[in-house]
Amino acid sequence: MAERFELKIISPDEVFYEGEGTFLEFVSVEGEMGVYQNHIPLTTILEPCVMKIHNESEVKKAAILGGFVEIQKDKITVLAEDAQWPEEIDVERAKKAEERAKERLAKKDGIDILRAEVALKKAIARQNAVK
Structure with missing residues (x-):
């Protein structure tokens, strides 16, 4: 043990x-x-x-x-x-959050890059918890 x-x-x-x-x-x-x-x-x-x-x-x-x-x-x-917990996560919402964060990172014009990177990490963590 x-x-x-x-x-x-x-x-x-x-x-x-x-x-x-x-x-x-x-x-x-x-x-x-x-x-x-x-x-x-x-x-x-x-x-x-x-x-x-x-x-x-x-x-x-x-x-x-x-x-x-x-x-x-x-x-x-x-x-x-x-x-x-995985059962509490709305996967579709997490996927949409990931897409939004990636779009914000791609534009790079006047946005807060750090906030977009953190949002992307959170969206990915939520999705990975469900897998």
């Missing part, structure tokens, strides 16, 4: 997830990360991504749309800008 850690994912509206895990996968601004219990303490910024919560052979996926993660030896806390 793998060693477990406590995991809490908090969004502005709710405690999105609270439970145990044996491995956690996500994308930070520093790249893809995987965390087991007894990981070196670390705080990092999350990119919009699909977070995978492993608990033995079970894997839960969630779209995490930015935020922070604090890793301690036996506890991980995620402060998410927004978090959604």
Whole structure:
């Protein structure tokens, strides 16, 4: 049996997830990360991504749309800008958001490129969570 850690994912509206895990996968601004219990303490910024919560052979996926993660030896806390389970995601809406973001990026005239890039990452994360 793998060693477990406590995991809490908090969004502005709710405690999105609270439970145990044996491995956690996500994308930070520093790249893809995987965390087991007894990981070196670390705080990092999350990119919009699909977070995978492993608990033995079970894997839960969630779209995490930015935020922070604090890793301690036996506890991980995620402060998410927004978090959604795959069944909560409107795939058609996410596809349309992706198209709009790509159009805004292609124009490059007077728009906020950074906002369009973030919107694109969020739309892609939502779609990937459903896959």
